[in-house]
Amino acid sequence: MFQRMIFSYFSFRSAAAACAISLTLLGSSLSAQDLDNGKKMYQICTACHGAEGHGNQVLNAPQIAGLDAVYLETQLRNWKEGIRGAHPDDTAGLQMRPMSMTLKDEETIKDVAAYVATLEAKIPEATLEGGDATKGQAAYAVCLACHGPDAGGNAALKSPSLRHQNDWYMLAQLKKFKSGIRGSNPKDVGGMQMRPMSMTLVDEQAMKDVIAHIRSLAEK
Amino acid sequence: MIEAYLERASTYAGDIDNLFSVIFWIVVLWGGLAEIILFYFCFRFRKKEGVKGQYISGEEKHQKKWIAIPHYLVLVFDVFLIAGAISVWYNIKQRLPEPDLTVGVVAQQWAWTFIHPGADGVLHTEDDIKTIDKLHLIENTTYHFELESKDVLHSFSVPVFRLKQDIIPGRKITGWFKPIKKGEWDIQCTEICGIGHGLMPARVHITSAYDHQQWIVQNTPGSSGQAYASASN
Incomplete structure (x- = not known):
């Protein structure tokens, strides 16, 4: 009995210490x-993105509030290095490219990504019509592994959350992935993973369906 | 004079520089003369004891000559200036020499897409090479350029060519240049085109025909699995 108590006491202390170390490390990294x-x-x-990071469709600027810092860093780096947004047909991406170049070094990229990650996201207004969330649920099966069952993303896989993403932006990106405007640069690891996934959506209607399903997840 | 600060890399850069120099020295001459006369009069007619200031209406003939003679002389100088300017304008803007090659230039907020003819030397064919913010040219080759805009007004400026041409959405504007010096220089947008206007610089790379051929081989779509030449090329 005494031994069990001693064991429990030390187990509790170990767990508490581990939690404390983890929280300290998390705090220090932030x-x-x-x-x-x-x-x-x-x-x-x-x-373009607004003070709250909620985006502006007129300017081709999506909501960036709600995205995690790791994903934001990766994308900013990709833009700056010409890995993303350097395709002649990527009109909106080319708008973003020079903006990324104002971030002079890696620390600045991390700082701005960390700041954007603190912005509070909102559920964006629906702008697409004709999407069938029920049909989209089946198509979303291939997205599950990376973006998660609730579309909340997975930081370990550098998969962004889609819960607060604009529907028009998701449609534009799916089309770009499918046509190779985005994700065809060999250095774009995440983009190249996304490309074959976009191929599973046979047409624009299928894209709208899956986007409707993602919106339904976000609204739950 | 300008060449000391900015190299000349096109056949007509010297003509533009000479025109600028003529304008500059005429302005220096008349500006300097006017200042000298102004200060001379200030000194000559300064306040003196017992001399009352006069009101001069400027209607007398001997008074009016100070305006009339410089006026006629400026008009004579204008004739030389206009003759020189028309000659340069015609040579650069109105005369369109037969091109060896044609390149496409597409401006957008806030980037340049340059479309180069591939190995066939013909623009708008399948082997065209598109680049972002990098224009590749061959030395001593006459080019036509086709300017287009995807969105708003831009202006295609290559300072070493002494070239500046506005780009208007919905229009295709054709012009020409002939690079004469190998090297790498700036391309700028010189029409305010939005918040990223100052962030859309590009570069022109002028190389020998041999080096350009190598570049074509490396960047032709399909030959190395490329759909377009990446921005880093």
């Missing part, structure tokens, strides 16, 4: 980024 600098560097982004 505080490692300079959010003030990130906010300052974000000013140029506000012209």
Whole structure:
């Protein structure tokens, strides 16, 4: 009995210590980024993405609030290095490309990504019509592995959350993946993973269906 | 004079520079003369004891000559300027020499897409090579360029060519240049085109015919699995 108590006591202490270390590490990794600098560097982004990061369809700018810092960092880096947004037919991507070049170094990219990750997302308005969420549920089966059953994404796989993504933006990106405008650069690891997935959607209607399903997940 | 600050890399860069120099020295001459006379008069007619200031209406003939003579002389200089400007304008903007090659230039907020003819030397064929923000040209080759805009007004400016041409959405504007010096220089948009206007610089790469051929071989779509030449090329 005494031995069990001693064992439980030490198990509890070990678990508590592990939790404390984890929280400390998490805290230090977040505080490692300079959010003030990130906010300052974000000013140029506000012209299109808005101060709250909610986006503006007229300017081809999607909502970026609600995306995790790792995904944001990866995409900013891809733009800056010409891995994303360097295709002649990627009109909106080419708009973003010079903006990424204003981020002078890796630390600045991390700072602005960390700041954007703190912005609160909203459920964007629906702009697409004709999507069938029930049909889309079946098509979403291939997306599950990376984007998750609730479309919340998976930071370990660098898969972004789709829950707060604009429907028009998702449609545009699916079309770009499918046509090779996005995700055809060999250095775009995530994009190249996404390309074959987009191929499973036979036409625009299938894309709208799966987007309708994603929206239904977000609204739950 | 301008060449000391900015190299000349096209056949007509010298003509533009000479025209600028003529304008500059005429302005220097008249500006300098006017200042010298102004200060001379300030000194000559300064306040003196016992001399009362006069009101001059400027209607007398000997007074009007100070305006009339420079006026006629400026008009004479204008004739030389206009003759020089028309000659340069005709040579660069109105005369369109037969091209060896044609390149496409598409401007958008905030990037340039350059479309180069592939190995067949003909634009708008399957082997065209598209690049972002990088224009590849051959030295001593006469080019036509076709300017288009995807969105708003832009202006295609290559300072070393002394070339600047506005781009208007919905129109295809054709012009020409002939690079004469190998190297790498700036291309700029010189029409305010939105928040990223200052962030859309590009580069022109002028190489020998042999080097350009190598570049074509490396970047032709399909030959190396490329759909387009990446921005880093």
